[in-house]
Amino acid sequence: MIEWYKTAMFQNYANFSGRARRSEYWYFRLATTLLFFAFAFLGLLLTAVLGATVGLSLAVGLFFLYALASIIPSLAVTVRRMHDIGKSGWTILVSLIPLAGPIWMLVLLITEGEYGENYYGPDPKNTIEEIDEIGINN
DSSP: OHHHHHIIIIITTTOOSSOOOHHHHHHHHHHHHHHHHHHHHHHHHHHHHHOHHHHHHHHHHHHHHHHHHTHHHHHHHHHHHHHHTTOOGGGGGGGGSTTHHHHHHHHHHHSOOOSSOBTTBSOTTOHHHHHHHHTTTO
16 A cells, blocks of 8 residues: 555656556555544644644644645546546546536546556556566566
8 A cells, every 4th residue: 555655646746647557546545545534633632732723733734735745646646547447637527516526536436447558558457568577478
């Protein structure tokens, strides 16, 4: 899980091209959610230790900084996930449609990616290429 998070957050920070497997997307979401809960817990601790005014403002500031830092990687991994199922990155705008948009977006995000190469790049799940890189078929 940590490797997927590091890949999406630091190595592919603003990479909107290529494809992302379901596991890359969902592990990134899981790690991000856990970090948000950790920041919320830290906020409670800081509020209890430093007082309501200082602790709460410090916690909100840290939470805001992390939210700001994770916007672009979040958009990038979502666009790459759409590419994996053969959709344009602009498809994420569907989520802005009230009620039906987020449901349709969830369906798209859990859909298995296209097999083989598509318009957006090679299949990230292609095990034959991985075997060739290792040198087993040589």
